[in-house]
Amino acid sequence: MSFLSLMVKNPFRNRTRAALAIVGIAIGIATIVALGMVTGGLQSATTSTLKAGAAEIAVTQTGANAFESGGGTLNDTLATDLQNITGVKDTAGILRANANITGASTFGGGLSVNGMDSSKLSLEGIDSINGTIYSNGSANQLILGTTAAQSLNKTVGSTINLFGTDFTVTGIYQTGNFITDSGAFMSLNTLQNLTSNSGKVSVIAVKVTDNANVTDVSQAIQNAYPNQLTATTAADQANRINQGLGFINTASTAISLLAIIIGGIGIINVMIMSVFERTREIGVLKAVGWKSRRILTMILGESIILTLTAAVVGIIMGVVGVEVLLAVTGAGFKPELTLNILLRALGIAFLVGIIGGLYPAYRASRLAPTEALRYE
Amino acid sequence: MSNENNIIEIQSLKKSYDKGKIKALNGMDLEIKKGEFVSIMGPSGSGKSTLLNMIGALDRADEGTIKVANIDLVKTKDLSKFRSQEIGFVFQMHNLIPNLSVRENVEIPMYETKLSSKEMQERALELLKAVDLADKVDQNPTKLSGGERQRVAIARALVNHPSIILADEPTGALDSKTGDIILKLLKDLHIKEHVTLLMVTHEPYVANMADKIFNVLDGKIIEEKHGEQELEQVSAN
Numbered sequence: 001m002s003f004l005s006l007m008v009k010n011p012f013r014n015r016t017r018a019a020l021a022i023v024g025i026a027i028g029i030a031t032i033v034a035l036g037m038v039t040g041g042l043q044s045a046t047t048s049t050l051k052a053g054a055a056e057i058a059v060t061q062t063g064a065n066a067f068e069s070g071g072g073t074l075n076d077t078l079a080t081d082l083q084n085i086t087g088v089k090d091t092a093g094i095l096r097a098n099a100n101i102t103g104a105s106t107f108g109g110g111l112s113v114n115g116m117d118s119s120k121l122s123l124e125g126i127d128s129i130n131g132t133i134y135s136n137g138s139a140n141q142l143i144l145g146t147t148a149a150q151s152l153n154k155t156v157g158s159t160i161n162l163f164g165t166d167f168t169v170t171g172i173y174q175t176g177n178f179i180t181d182s183g184a185f186m187s188l189n190t191l192q193n194l195t196s197n198s199g200k201v202s203v204i205a206v207k208v209t210d211n212a213n214v215t216d217v218s219q220a221i222q223n224a225y226p227n228q229l230t231a232t233t234a235a236d237q238a239n240r241i242n243q244g245l246g247f248i249n250t251a252s253t254a255i256s257l258l259a260i261i262i263g264g265i266g267i268i269n270v271m272i273m274s275v276f277e278r279t280r281e282i283g284v285l286k287a288v289g290w291k292s293r294r295i296l297t298m299i300l301g302e303s304i305i306l307t308l309t310a311a312v313v314g315i316i317m318g319v320v321g322v323e324v325l326l327a328v329t330g331a332g333f334k335p336e337l338t339l340n341i342l343l344r345a346l347g348i349a350f351l352v353g354i355i356g357g358l359y360p361a362y363r364a365s366r367l368a369p370t371e372a373l374r375y376e
Numbered sequence: 377m378s379n380e381n382n383i384i385e386i387q388s389l390k391k392s393y394d395k396g397k398i399k400a401l402n403g404m405d406l407e408i409k410k411g412e413f414v415s416i417m418g419p420s421g422s423g424k425s426t427l428l429n430m431i432g433a434l435d436r437a438d439e440g441t442i443k444v445a446n447i448d449l450v451k452t453k454d455l456s457k458f459r460s461q462e463i464g465f466v467f468q469m470h471n472l473i474p475n476l477s478v479r480e481n482v483e484i485p486m487y488e489t490k491l492s493s494k495e496m497q498e499r500a501l502e503l504l505k506a507v508d509l510a511d512k513v514d515q516n517p518t519k520l521s522g523g524e525r526q527r528v529a530i531a532r533a534l535v536n537h538p539s540i541i542l543a544d545e546p547t548g549a550l551d552s553k554t555g556d557i558i559l560k561l562l563k564d565l566h567i568k569e570h571v572t573l574l575m576v577t578h579e580p581y582v583a584n585m586a587d588k589i590f591n592v593l594d595g596k597i598i599e600e601k602h603g604e605q606e607l608e609q610v611s612a613n
Contacts, residue, residue: 001483001496001497002493003487006480009475009476010475013475281471281473283471284467284471284484285484286456287463287465288459288460288465288485288532289456289457289458289459289461289485289488289536290456290460290488291456291457291488294487294488369434370429370434373434
């Protein structure tokens with residue numbers, strides 16, 4: 001039997017104790033993995049707003065938020081005016097409104113409804129639709145994002161009541177952006193009429209020409225309408241969201257530290273108990289010629305094997321937990337398991353193994369053979 | 377005086393415990409020749425186990441000189457190599473590792489050698505055959521009888537081809553019949569493997585199996601005599 005096999009075999013002598021130690025550390029690792037996957041998924045979702053074909057700039061009334069469904073604040077004629085600015089390829093006025101509806105899985109608790117010219121949906125990243133697009137001017141047609149359709153249990157042909165009017169779902173779209181996919185789009189005129197925002201839009205999506213610099217065009221728009229319009233690039237929007245996600249990363253780091261401290265203490269306890277129970281055996285190992293260094297390596301190795309096993313269990317728990325939780329809640333983004341998360345989980349487990357095993361291993365290696373052999 | 381036939385040479389060896397209150401060895405002198413079977417006898421607390429620990433390099437002396445297999449145990453810093461290469465221990469309570477198989481227990485001393493896993497396995501099997509346990513190599517030692525466990529311990533002690541076997545009351549936890557079998561095995565293997573056998577016991581009839589008997593009292597050798605009985609005579613008693 002190899003020395004490694006011996007180290008793998010030893011920690012599981014007391015299966016209950018080993019299992020409890022593994023579960024304790026695995027919960028910490030699972031939390032780290034789960035948070036990492038959620039953060040990664042959200043970051044990817046926000047990054048996807050930068051997808052090719054979609055508008056690069058969102059123009060709003062100065063002081064308004066491009067993501068808020070705040071009703072109409074801009075005259076929709078501005079969308080045409082902005083096309084005169086150098087570097088602007090296309091524009092589309094979008095009216096955003098929030099519709100109260102049961103079961104909607106969207107930010108703010110309602111369904112985010114967007115009114116927009118159906119020929120310009122690509123500016124919002126909507127390239128393909130399962131079904132058909134609503135026709136401009138139609139008073140009772142809309143398309144739903146996949147996440148919204150899933151949470152509201154709607155399919156093509158279903159009816160949905162918004163603002164007191166029954167709408168037929170003509171199509172389902174998917175952009176990969178969890179905000180967009182959680183909403184609905186209908187004719188601009190229809191939403192303007194339903195929300196008493198005639199001639200108004202919330203935001204103007206601006207697509208720049210191929211050779212234009214997005215930042216320069218953005219600045220040109222603001223210069224053309226000082227103190228009136230604010231132009232935000234999609235990259236800026238993604239960065240802002242990612243900054244918001246920073247708190248999850250901070251929480252993840254804090255949990256990692258807690259996992260190291262609590263897991264380390266737990267492993268110290270388990271390994272000290274193990275060394276204590278095997279005092280006589282360690283005496284025998286010394287008597288048959290084992291060097292102190294080999295005993296130290298064995299105990300430290302056993303500790304690392306315990307924590308790495310916990311890491312594998314924790315990673316499985318984290319992945320399964322996040323997938324199940326997001327599937328049940330119908331969140332509009334896909335969690336991401338990256339190599340970085342796996343390495344982080346394994347690294348933390350390895351560190352806990354070293355920290356937890358070092359003192360017991362040192363103690364075992366320093367045992368006097370005669371005293372260890374006398375131990376009852 | 378140094379003699380090349382001697383495997384153990386001890387002069388004026390002193391060892392005390394509890395800040396000098398307990399004098400376990402009090403100026404002991406001892407010479408044992410290569411290939412001898414020697415018994416150390418004496419009452420509890422006489423210093424016989426301490427002497428065994430000194431010879432086996434499990435503990436260090438306070439004063440005096442001790443040379444085993446031409447190695448000065450006072451001057452040598454790392455004694456683990458000496459224990460691995462020169463000494464085989466047989467304890468009263470066998471001290472096998474319960475979660476390992478019989479074969480794996482016998483392999484344990486070979487981890488400090490440069491043998492491959494396969495070579496370790498082969499050597500362990502060879503020894504287990506010699507102690508008549510070839511059919512129990514994969515068994516857990518907790519499922520063996522006391523005598524069988526002690527046979528595994530003997531195989532473990534011999535696995536690294538040691539110069540000396542140190543047996544501390546090897547039959548102390550066994551019934552007399554099993555004890556005799558173990559004694560006979562130890563004696564046979566010490567002859568077959570050309571190993572010096574040093575056995576601590578407080579039972580005169582067990583001590584009498586040896587070529588030579590040293591009686592210890594208050595940390596000193598007080599008597600040296602030759603063994604009187606053959607094992608067959610003991611068995612017949």
